[in-house]
Amino acid sequence: MLQTGKNSKTEVVQVKNRRNGGLLTFLNSQKVVPYVLISPFVLSFLVLSLYPAIQAIIMSFQRVLPGEVTFIGLRNYTRIINPTFFTALQNTTIYMILTVVILVSLPMLLAVLLNSKVVKFRIFFRTALFLPALTSVIVAGMVFRLMFAESDTAVANQILNWIGLESVDWRYNAWSGMFLMVVLASWRWMGINILYFLAALQNVPKELYEAAEIDGARALQKFFYVTLPFLKPVTIFVATISIIGGFRMFEESFVFWTSGSPGNIGLTIVGYLYQEGIQKNDMGFGAAIGVVLMLIIFVISLTQLFLTGAFKRGDE
Amino acid sequence: MKQKNNPLLTWLLTIGFAVVAFIALFPLLNLTLASFRPSTDLMRNGISLIFDPSTLTLDNFIFIFTEAEIYWRWFGNSVWISLVIVVLSLLFSSMVGYALAVYDFKGRNFFFLLVLIILMIPFEILMLPLFQLMIKLNLVNTYTAVILPAIVAPVAVFFFRQYALGLPKELMDAARIDGCTEYGIFFRIMLPLMGPSLAAMAILQGLNSWNNFLWPLVVLRSNDMFTLPIGLATLLTPYGNNYDILLAGSVMTIVPIVILFIFFQRYFVAGLTVGGVKG
Numbered sequence: 001m002l003q004t005g006k007n008s009k010t011e012v013v014q015v016k017n018r019r020n021g022g023l024l025t026f027l028n029s030q031k032v033v034p035y036v037l038i039s040p041f042v043l044s045f046l047v048l049s050l051y052p053a054i055q056a057i058i059m060s061f062q063r064v065l066p067g068e069v070t071f072i073g074l075r076n077y078t079r080i081i082n083p084t085f086f087t088a089l090q091n092t093t094i095y096m097i098l099t100v101v102i103l104v105s106l107p108m109l110l111a112v113l114l115n116s117k118v119v120k121f122r123i124f125f126r127t128a129l130f131l132p133a134l135t136s137v138i139v140a141g142m143v144f145r146l147m148f149a150e151s152d153t154a155v156a157n158q159i160l161n162w163i164g165l166e167s168v169d170w171r172y173n174a175w176s177g178m179f180l181m182v183v184l185a186s187w188r189w190m191g192i193n194i195l196y197f198l199a200a201l202q203n204v205p206k207e208l209y210e211a212a213e214i215d216g217a218r219a220l221q222k223f224f225y226v227t228l229p230f231l232k233p234v235t236i237f238v239a240t241i242s243i244i245g246g247f248r249m250f251e252e253s254f255v256f257w258t259s260g261s262p263g264n265i266g267l268t269i270v271g272y273l274y275q276e277g278i279q280k281n282d283m284g285f286g287a288a289i290g291v292v293l294m295l296i297i298f299v300i301s302l303t304q305l306f307l308t309g310a311f312k313r314g315d316e
Numbered sequence: 317m318k319q320k321n322n323p324l325l326t327w328l329l330t331i332g333f334a335v336v337a338f339i340a341l342f343p344l345l346n347l348t349l350a351s352f353r354p355s356t357d358l359m360r361n362g363i364s365l366i367f368d369p370s371t372l373t374l375d376n377f378i379f380i381f382t383e384a385e386i387y388w389r390w391f392g393n394s395v396w397i398s399l400v401i402v403v404l405s406l407l408f409s410s411m412v413g414y415a416l417a418v419y420d421f422k423g424r425n426f427f428f429l430l431v432l433i434i435l436m437i438p439f440e441i442l443m444l445p446l447f448q449l450m451i452k453l454n455l456v457n458t459y460t461a462v463i464l465p466a467i468v469a470p471v472a473v474f475f476f477r478q479y480a481l482g483l484p485k486e487l488m489d490a491a492r493i494d495g496c497t498e499y500g501i502f503f504r505i506m507l508p509l510m511g512p513s514l515a516a517m518a519i520l521q522g523l524n525s526w527n528n529f530l531w532p533l534v535v536l537r538s539n540d541m542f543t544l545p546i547g548l549a550t551l552l553t554p555y556g557n558n559y560d561i562l563l564a565g566s567v568m569t570i571v572p573i574v575i576l577f578i579f580f581q582r583y584f585v586a587g588l589t590v591g592g593v594k595g
Contacts, residue, residue, distance in 0.1 A: 038415050113329060
């Protein structure tokens with residue numbers, strides 16, 4: 001009895017081992033491993049990206065009150081057509097255009113100069129320009145707020161007074177409010193965009209410059225006919241991230257006015273979404289603003305893909 | 317550009333760059349100086365160019381280190397949240413990027429396309445439903461609520477895939493012959509080889525979560541749960557009598573990052589320009 005018991009026990013253990021071995025072999029087969037490796041990502045994608053994305057679109061057709069959700073068709077979207085949203089759209093668009101112009105042209109120029117052997121201390125300058133990227137918008141914005149404070153004793157007004165101009169109430173005029181946001185964003189992003197351009201400049205073949213020199217090209221001609229064509233892809237890329245970043249702007253405005261600027265001079269699309277969706281708890285309306293924002297961004301991303309010729313090339 | 321270097325041009329351009337670099341560093345310099353000045357003065361006057369050097373004082377820092385408990389609470393929250401986000405998002409993303417790069421499996425292209433699509437979805441549109449979800453799960457005002465959405469990091473997946481494409485696959489076969497499991501190959505052999513890409517992404521994710529603002533602002537409700545940017549932003553009031561914490565505290569949010577930057581510059585550059593990686 002005892003003997004058989006022991007025997008059957010060991011048998012059971014052996015069977016178990018075999019089964020475990022089977023499962024382990026299964027999990028270890030090269031067909032299954034990749035699925036195991038991607039499963040946490042897929043799971044979190046389903047819960048944290050796909051579900052909210054679908055829910056956002058559904059919500060944009062609903063009035064969402066605590067414990068009561070009603071379908072109201074396109075009413076949220078028709079409500080979007082109002083002066084406040086247009087102010088937000090206008091501010092965001094102006095901000096986007098200004099930051100794109102500044103954050104494409106200046107970094108390109110600075111990168112081309114830094115890449116030439118003409119300037120000294122290039123690594124120091126590159127590092128100095130990159131440092132602002134390490135600060136948060138809140139910390140940087142706080143410093144800018146104190147530098148551009150309304151009193152005559154703050155840095156910006158001191159400088160204006162020195163050159164004989166009147167002090168400005170920086171945070172209370174539409175133009176100066178926009179100026180503050182654009183300066184803050186440009187200051188933080190300049191260094192990173194320079195790095196993008198520098199990376200692209202490494203890929204311009206040296207022989208082309210030599211050939212151009214033999215043909216008697218001047219420095220400017222070399223820039224326009226050799227450098228610039230090579231910079232086209234990176235320029236489109238930097239412009240695209242700047243456009244998208246511009247449309248998604250929120251913090252640069254929040255740090256100057258928290259959540260209410262005089263005459264809405266600092267209101268942006270995301271700021272409006274935050275006000276309506278979170279602060280006023282009107283989630284359906286907020287979701288509709290989000291959908292509009294997403295459509296804008298999708299169109300821009302697709303345009304970029306077309307411009308860079310992503311659809312022309314056959315995929316690997 | 318190879319050309320005869322005109323010394324005058326060189327010096328003009330160098331001086332021009334010195335001016336640009338000065339403008340870039342000027343706000344940081346101002347912040348540092350301001351943190352050593354009486355906070356009441358700053359609140360009233362803003363940061364000014366001319367001030368009496370004898371008014372410089374360590375009071376703000378002394379106050380922060382001795383009395384500002386709430387500041388250290390925020391600091392701790394930020395450190396903990398950033399740390400968890402870096403570890404989880406790197407682990408999950410590297411697994412996906414690696415799988416997409418080295419294994420041939422059904423649906424590989426589909427999953428890669430999925431990653432690219434998530435890259436294009438702006439977080440702002442997911443924000444309200446995610447907030448609803450956090451309310452349903454009773455997670456509002458918790459670390460988990462801040463951390464969860466950040467663990468899906470499509471940029472990092474994309475970056476790791478590019479990097480893993482260049483890994484030597486012969487090593488995998490050699491390890492298989494030696495009886496190593498597929499997971500052993502990943503964790504013991506391939507992941508260490510992906511070190512530089514891990515460092516770059518750790519910096520990108522770490523800096524993003526350290527400076528992240530909108531989502532924590534939405535889900536964090538009480539003062540003791542705030543992260544540094546949210547906490548500091550609450551001090552930005554016109555009537556603030558907390559400018560001592562604000563200024564010295566701001567300096568101390570930048571200092572750890574600058575120290576890391578000095579040691580790991582290469583990875584900072586790689587991490588922060590990750591968008592430029594081409595397929």
